[in-house]
Amino acid sequence: MKHATLTLIATLALLCGSASAQIKKDAKVYICTGTYAKSYHLKRTCKALESCKGEVKQIKMGEAIKKGRHLCKYCK
Ligand SMILES: [Zn+2]
Structure with missing residues (x-):
């Protein structure tokens, strides 16, 4: 049972790892300072x-994420 739990955690960690593979904290991204802007842009x-x-x-991707921004649907 314990082994199954560990396997599950390992699988989840792997999935999360691949999902966040595109996040480069020092990469430059663009944000709009408008009131309703909630995302960041690659271009x-x-x-x-x-x-x-x-x-x-223009800010760092890590800062954008800290501000609660997520990748824009057009930039995905
Ligand atoms: Zn965009």
């Missing part, structure tokens, strides 16, 4: 940024 030319009501800022 400055992303079409979601065209409708940004605020300012477009």
Whole structure:
């Protein structure tokens, strides 16, 4: 039983690892400072940024994630 639990944890860790493989904390990403902006972008030319009501800022991916931002659906 204990072995099965450990296997499950190992599998989950592996799955999470592959899911976050694209996260590079020091990579530069773009965010919109508008009130309703909740995501970050890999490209400055992303079409979601065209409708940004605020300012477009370049920050590190790690900082964007800390601010609770998630990857934009167009940039995925
Ligand atoms: Zn985007």
